[in-house]
Amino acid sequence: MDVPDWEPRRVAAVAVALPDGVTPAGTRGRILEAALALYAELGFYGTSIRRIADRVGINSATLYAHYQSKEQVLAELVQVGHRELHDRLAAAVGAVPDADGAAAQLAALVRAHVGVHVDYPLLAVVTNSELHALSPEHAAPALELRAACRRMLLDVLARGVKDGEFAVPDLVLAATAIGAMGMHVAQWFGPDQPYGGEQIAETYACLALRIAGAAAR
Amino acid sequence: MDVPDWEPRRVAAVAVALPDGVTPAGTRGRILEAALALYAELGFYGTSIRRIADRVGINSATLYAHYQSKEQVLAELVQVGHRELHDRLAAAVGAVPDADGAAAQLAALVRAHVGVHVDYPLLAVVTNSELHALSPEHAAPALELRAACRRMLLDVLARGVKDGEFAVPDLVLAATAIGAMGMHVAQWFGPDQPYGGEQIAETYACLALRIAGAAAR
DNA sequence: CCTACCGATCGGTAGG
């Protein structure tokens, strides 16, 4: 792979981080973190196993003592990313009683969605932009989690419409637009811009409520 | 480059198309279109010059009779994509007199933004997702056009706020969210889904007005 | 527009 000598910047310069408790111990974990940084920056095809190994400080052949293939390293990252997103969305919407209304649930959902993308921007970029490099078998579990995330958002929107809290021109397009807003944050969030994660989450929750046509502002 | 035998789907199966009048004549144009399809589907690093040449029906060495490098083919696509976006946004906002108000201008801007992404989804994906593979010199002209597009949106939003037509929690975040919505359309728009381009454009214009806090719905 | 070819690098394996 020809690696350019100028540094392409596909993501902001943020710390390499994985969610608590999911980084494997020892070298396997360090390989995963090195791959995370490189896949995010250069893409799966733009990253060689030798470059990953260099970053860890091991020989490239040693990588195969920990992972079956370059693709399996990506598969683990994509799975971790989707799992984290799913669990945090589920926890967010589950923490708001139905009695509080769809607006409160939508706000919680969007705050959590943005939260994942500002807490783990590298992971989010890899999860969203490199999933296509996985074989269908490797991609399938992540696609299921993604569908579940989508359903949570659609369900809250549909409930709000049914209850008269929301009014949207189209349910699916509104959900798609809200999802797009949040995913995009991972591409520019970083220490080189003036917004904090909380502020973005709060603002985007407000914008999502507007998209939903919620009466309250 | 190891090309997978399962077909990764990074974009919907849409026709390969470039804006009117920008496709070079003859083989040079066919190379550009072949590269467009492959860069969109597999990414710049995932695409070999041999695969581009195969699609055109020429020997890979012949590619260099028409372009200086693989990167220069990408540079031309990225430039065309940004140029088309910029010109259509400028035409859209220019066609609405100031007297009609910021809401009318914002709606026109978003309709045009979505329009480009549904008319040329492959070009939009390459333009947005592969720009990082260009050297700074090759990327610079496109980045200028991108900044100009952003300014158009920010200006319309700012004017609406000043005139009391709009009310946003944060100008930059509102513009970023509106931009993200539109860009994302290129990733799923295609013949395999039920929405037409006009319908998406109209709906997204409505959602953008809501984000802007426009009084009218 | 092609044949023939360059050195470099690719993902991955054998064997220890």
Add this chain to the structure above:
DNA sequence: CCTACCGATCGGTAGG
């Protein structure tokens, strides 16, 4: 965890 190596493929060039 490393040395040594595999065949394949990479972007690009020489020469016609």
